[in-house]
C-alpha cells in the first residue's frame with residue numbers, strides 16, 4: 001500500500017497532515033470500501049488512525065472514524081463543512097433543493113418552517129392516519145416459504161407514504177405510477193452512468209423527477225385550500241412565529257425529498273429488525289409477548305415509550321445496519337478535524353455504517369445484542385456520537401420521531417399477525433454498495449398466527 005500525505009498543513013499551524021493511500025488508478029479504494037466496508041475500515045483505522053484519505057467515487061475523500069471525529073464534522077462549529085455540494089454529487093438532480101442539500105442561513109430558515117410539520121400534535125395525527133393502513137397492508141401479505149421481507153416492506157412503506165405523506169386518494173394505477181417514479185428517482189442516485197442515456201437509471205431518474213413535480217404541483221392548490229392531517233398539508237400550512245412560510249416550489253421540493261428521506265430508511269430498519277428477529281427467535285417471542293401484553297391491536301401515541309423491547313431491537317438494528325451508511329460533507333474553507341489539516345475543497349465522509357461497529361466503542365460489535373441499550377448497560381452512552389444513525393448537528397434527521405413511531409407501529413401489528421423464521425444456517429447477503437439492503441430480498445418462512 002502506497003502511503004501519501006493529502007496536503008501539507010500551513011507552516012506554523014501545528015496541524016498534522018492527513019495520511020492515507022490513494023488506492024488503484026481511477027477507482028481508488030471505492031470497490032474495496034463498498035464491498036467489504038467493515039474489514040476495510042478496521043484495517044485503515046489500525047494503519048492510519050481516525051482521519052485518513054483515499055480516492056472514493058472519483059473524489060479525494062477524507063474519512064473520519066469514531067464518535068469524536070463524527071461530532072467535530074457534524075456539529076461543524078466553524079461552518080467549514082457544507083452539505084449541498086457534497087450530497088448533490090449523489091442525488092442533486094433528483095432531489096433539487098431538498099432541505100438536506102441547503103446550507104447555513106438558508107437551511108436554517110427552511111428548517112424552522114419545516115419543524116412545524118413535525119410537532120407532537122402533527123405526529124399524533126400521522127400515527128392515527130397510519131394505523132388502519134398498516135393493518136390493511138399486512139393483512140394482504142400471503143404467508144408461506146420464500147416470502148421476501150424487503151420487497152413487501154418497501155411496498156408497504158410506499159403505500160403508507162401515499163396516505164400519510166400525500167393524503168391524496170389515488171387509484172391503484174396512479175399510486176403505482178407515482179410510487180414507480182419515486183423508486184426511479186431514488187435509484188438514479190446510484191447510477192454508474194451519470195448522464196442521461198435513454199433507458200438507463202440517470203435518464204429514468206430525471207423523467208421521474210418531472211412526474212413527481214407535476215403530481216405535487218397539480219394537487220397543491222387543493223392542499224393549500226383544504227388542509228388535512230398529512231405531511232403535504234402540513235408543509236403547505238407550516239408557518240413560523242414570525243410569519244415565514246414555504247412557497248409552492250419549496251413545498252414541491254420538500255415533499256419529494258421527504259418521501260425519499262423517509263422511505264428507504266424505514267424500510268431498511270424494519271428489514272434489519274426482521275432479519276435479526278428471524279435469527280433470534282427468543283427475541284421475536286419476547287417482543288411478541290410484549291405486544292400481546294399491551295392488549296391493543298394498534299399502538300397509540302402514549303404506547304410508544306412503553307414498547308421497550310421493540311425500542312431496543314430497533315436501536316440495535318440501526319446500529320448494526322445504519323440505513324444512511326455515510327454522511328458526506330464538502331470543506332468550503334481550510335479547516336481541521338482532531339488536529340488534522342483538511343484543505344478547502346476536500347470531501348469529508350462520516351461513515352455511520354462502520355462507526356457503529358467500532359471495537360473501541362462497542363463490546364463484541366458484530367453481535368446482535370439489544371440489551372446493550374438496556375438501562376443497566378447503556379453502551380450507547382460511551383459518547384454522544386457513538387450511536388448516531390440519525391446524524392447530528394444542524395442537519396440531524398427531522399423525521400426521527402416520525403421514524404420511531406412508524407417502525408414501532410408496523411412492528412407491533414406485524415408481530416401480532418405473523419411469526420417468521422429463516423433456516424438455522426442462513427445469513428443474509430447484505431449489499432453495501434448503495435443504501436444497505438439484502439441482495440436476496442430476505443426470504444423467510446412467514447406463518448399467520450391463529
Ligand code: HEM
Nearest residue numbers: 099100261262265266323324389390391395397398399403
Ligand atoms: C430510520 C429511519 C431514518 C433514518 C436512519 C434517517 C437518517 C437520517 C440522517 C442520517 C440524516 C442526516 C443526513 C446528513 O446529515 O447529511 C437525515 C436527515 C433528514 N431526514 Fe431522516 N432518517 C430516517 C427517517 C426519516 C423520516 C421518516 C423522515 C420524514 C418523515 C426523514 C426526514 C429527514 C429530513 C427532512 C432530513 C434532512 C434534515 C436537514 O437537512 O435539516 N427521515 N435522516
